[in-house]
Amino acid sequence: MSSKDFFKARTILAPTLDIVEEVNNHLMAIIPGGEKLYLSSNSICMDEGNMESQLDLYGLELLNSINYSGLSPHKLILKVGVLVILPRNIDQSSGLCNGTRLQVKKLENPVIECEVLTGNNVGHITLISRMNMVPTNETVPVRFQRRQFPIIVSFAMTINKSQEQTLSHIGLYLPRPVFTHGQLYVALSRVKSKRGLKVLLMNHVGMSANSTINVVYREVFEKIVF
Template sequence: MRLTVGSSASDAEEIKQFAKWLLDIGEGNVGGLNDGEASIEIPSDLLITDTSDPISTLIDFVYPSILENFNNQNYFSEEREYLSSDSLCQSENPNATQQKLYSPDVLNGLKVSGLPNHRLALKVGVPVMLLRNIDQQNGLCNGTRLQVKKMYNHVIEAEIISGGNIGTRTYIPRISLIPSDKKIPFEFQRRQFPLAVCFAMTINKSQGQSLSRVGLYLKQQVFTHGQLYVALSRVKTRQGVKLLILDNDGKPTNKTTNVVYKEVFRDL
């Protein structure tokens, strides 16, 4: 479905072949039938093979505008810094010792998965990801990608660039967030914009999104059912995806793991 949107009749055969290859990956049929983990070869035209600086080559593919604008002073200027307000939750009933032990400076330094950082540095045009469900009906869900348009003291004006509400302007407020990480032995709250700069994301976060370019960095192999298929099927064209796969010695390779458990498809 992604591949056919906006495509021309002249590209029909190429689209058909790429779509079949994607479905074969999703169904575990590349390189022969397999059930579980299998090693497959990726076509050479989809690979990053530069051995001198492969990560830079991958970044240049995904974000070519950086190279085009690195001499433009305004492109990397006008950054604005937003600092969070961190405090122990009242349910902790903190005494004087705890308040000293977990001072705001200590809480500011905590970086927790799913929680925005204490220091959030933004600029107009930067891509960000929403970290909480704010308004699901209007597409403001955990994982939604946006582009910053204007920055105010108390709200961020942004445009949705993923999902079914692409192009919609919205305002993101500061909200109070409490991490759910059980490794932290106390409860604290962070009042901050629920955003993280999103030049890259995990495969799981990319699920459901349609992107014009995808650079897949596989420093380690995928490890769950369907992960490779999800990553590769985000794009609208074959030319829109490149993979950088590293072997055990950190060198680019054309082989990677595809994990497909056929029992998932039974009784569908």
């Protein structure tokens, strides 16, 4: 936990957000030290064309439960030393961009002190404050605003979130197979060499031992001329 170099070039990848949360929660539980809970404040964006009737339809309990990759959770549980990632650009001039990895140093109420682990400002100490975030995910049925610290616990991350990152050590955790075109390729190509790759498969139904599927939509290649 005391070595920032240990975390900055390694991660665990998983195909879905629920598996990522499972891994992060497990690691959080075994990390020493007290935890601190930060709750978000959620409200419907009335200036975004939402009907007043949606106030009753989408209550606070439902808004609090909305969670997807790229949005800070309603219940953000942190400990000193925990690895986190920024889900969006905050200050590009300071290197605080979508995908930047940080390590928590201090937990206060108005701000969280973090050390930058990746990018051009490695070692820089930054203060992260709460900000308003309006989800742009098309699967969310209503436009709402979440006020929360723009960080996500990131010992593990989804395969899709890892795109454009290159790391020295990756653990690929597949309790169930990948499900979209190219997802397995993305996961395996995030690591610099095969020596830094470990894959854990969990009894995939219909698969022989130590094997998994590689999803490829052949329609993608129909119009390619070789």
